Amino acid sequence: MDFKSKIKGRGAQKNIHNRFFELSHEIRDDFLEFCEKEGEIADKNKTQYLNVFPKTIVNKVTSPDVGMAYSMNMYQGCEHGCIYCYARNSHEFWGYSAGLDFERKILVKKEAPKLLEAHLKKKSWKAQTIVMSGNTDCYQPAEQQFELTKQCLEVFLKYKHPVGIITKNALILRDIEILKALAEDHLIAVNISITSLSERTRRVLEPRTATIKRRLQVVKALSDQGIPVNVMLAPIIPSINSHEILPMAKAVADAGAFGISHTIVRLNGAIGEIFTDWIHKTMPDRAAKVLHQIESCHGGTLNESDYGKRMHGEGQIAQQINDMVRLARLKYFKNKAMPPLNTALHESYKDGQLKLF
Structure with a gap:
């Protein structure tokens, strides 16, 4: 097998057309030839961090099969670059491509901690679990610089x-010290x-993610500190x-995980074109087989x-696949099983400290 990036x-190996735009941008061969002759770089392949200013940060999740009721994302786009990522489509709503733009144009919500605090202090808000990374990874490389996830925790x-x-980072x-403090109250x-x-x-x-060895170490380190961990074997790609x-199940069980969950890959929206282009370039010997088997899992x-x-x-x-996961x-x-989270404490801490009366 020939893995060539x-x-x-x-x-992603290209930017694809944003479905909301009438016009499209194309890098032509004659431009690439010109750059080569002139000794210029046609594509510097750099990551950009762009500030955005949303008015809210907590989103209600209406899809009944994603396992969460509320989510929040400090970053839009994700430098991890997972080729199968369903979140790629959301980048089109911001005016960018679901392909390379998703990995190289990262939108940063610096006001996220303040927006979250305002949300949790609402008199009308009743505590329900809010999931960070409902769309993009809250510990992607941008977090090293901006520390928004830490502030939100x-x-x-x-x-x-x-x-x-x-996360996969x-x-x-x-x-871990903040996570340990949260775990003491089952939060x-x-x-x-x-x-x-x-x-x-x-x-x-997943080109810019933590190594598998490192991720297994994360599962063990968290579990050893009493922080409950579930491992997502997702997506499973035939x-x-x-x-x-x-x-994989044995490895994460040995590391201390409470359980596993899984999905079968689905290439919705723009991801079908991105994945198809990618697999023909990186795994040409098995591209047709993989694509046909994915189709067989989704009605053709x-x-x-x-x-x-x-x-x-x-x-x-x-x-x-589903039978193997059950086994x-x-x-x-x-x-x-993962322990339930505690929703009973928050009401007494609406102003940031325990209410005595």
Whole structure:
């Protein structure tokens, strides 16, 4: 198999047309030839951080099958560059491409901690778990510079409010003391995403994420400190990582995870074109096979939008994947479950300190 990345360190290999724009931007071969002759760089492949100023930060999730009621995202776009990421489509709403722009134009919400605090202090707000990274990873590389996730965790701790985290970045260990304090009152649940035990596969699927070894260390470090961890084996992609379900489940169970969850890859919206271009460039020997097997899980198309079907698919291959996950749970997670989060404390801490009367 030949894993070759045309654009170093990126998942998507091109920018695709934004469906909301009438005009499109194209890099022509004659321009590339001109740059080469002149010794100029046609594409510097740099990441840009762009400030944006939303009025709110907490979003109600209306989709019934994503496992969360409220989410918040300090960053839009994600430098991790996971080729399959469903969040790519959301970048089009900001006026950018779901391809390379999603990885290289990161929108930063510097007012996120203040907006969160204002939300938690509302008299009308009744505590429900708010998940950070409902769309993009709250511990992506931008967090090293801006520390918005850390500041938001401090807000959750101050107001004794339950919070969930989804990440695939080891930077979460920077905040382990805050997470331990939240865990003392059952206010935190962490979901670590692990899609393969193969570094070779990880590098092409998720080019700027933490290594698999490091992620397993994160699961163990958090678990050892009493911080509950679930591992998301997501997405499962037929003929890429579908054969790793049992080994992955064993590895995360050995590291102390409470459980696993999974989805089968679905290439909705612009992601179908991005993924198809990527797999023909990085895995040409198996591209057709993988695409056909994904289609077989979604009624003959790369995308399935129907609630109840889209996450776990249908058909023989999907059934085999789902059965294997059930077997993994029985084998490695019997009588284990993530503990419920505490929603009872927040009302007494609406002003940031315990109300005595």
